[in-house]
Amino acid sequence: MTTLSRVPINPQLRQGRRLLTNPQAMHAAVLSCFPQDTHTDTSRVLWRIDQVEKAFTLYIVGPEIPDLRVITEQAGWPSRPGQSTDYVPFLDRLMAGQEWRFRLSANPVKSIPSMDGSRGKVVPHVTREQQVNWLVTRAAVHGFELLGDTGDDAKHHVTVTRSEDLRFRRGESTRPVSLRRAQFDGALRVTDAEQLRASLQQGIGRARAYGCGLLTLAPLRS
DSSP: OOEEEEEEEOTTSHHHHHHHHOHHHHHHHHHTTSOTTOOOSSOOOEEEEEEETTEEEEEEEESSOOOTHHHHHHHSOTTSOOEEEEOHHHHHTOOTTOEEEEEEEEOOEEEEOOTTSSOOEEEEOOSHHHHHHHHHHHTGGGTEEETTSSSSSTTOOOEEEEEEEEEEEOTTOSSEEEEEEEEEEEEEEESOHHHHHHHHHHOSSSOGGGTOOOEEEEEOOO
C-alpha cells in the first residue's frame, strides 16, 4: 500500500516554525508518523512543503497510513487534522500518453569529475536555466516528457517557481549540511507509466530525506 497525505502547518506555533525552517527536524517528525518497522521496498517516505501566500501544507508519500496526529498536535491545528488517502488507485490509472500538471521539489546537482580519478565533487546547479535543464535531461528516465520542451503545446512549460539554499545540522554532527532546493511547476506527458509510478513512490534526485524528490500530479486544465 502507498498513501498520500497532507497536513496544514501552523507557522504561528514555535514547533511549526521549527519544522518549516529545519529539514532535519521535519524529516524526524515525518518518520515518527510511521512505525519503526515500516517496509520501504515499494514506496519510501517522501515529504514536501507547499506554500501559498502565508499558508503552508506538508505533503507526505509513504508505504502505509501515517499517524498524522504526531505533527498536527505539535505544529498544526486540532480543528484541521491531516488527511491520508490510498494512492494506489490513482497510480494504477496512469497510462502512457496522459498529460498532467506537476509539481516537484528537488535538489538539482551535478558531479565534477576529479583529476586523480577519485570520487567527484557534487555541486548544486545555481541558475534557473541550469535547474530546468537538469530536469529536462532526467525526465525520460522517470517515465515522462516535459510539454513545451518538445515543441508541443508551448503554453505549458516548466518553470522554477522557488529556489532556496538550506543550511542545517544533521543529528548531533557539528558539521552543517548545505543544499539547494528548487521547486518545479509545469506540465508533462506520461511516456512510461510503470517508471513514472516508481518515481512517484521513490522520489527523484538526491536529498529525498530533506524535502526533495516528491513529485505530484494534478489534472491539466486550459
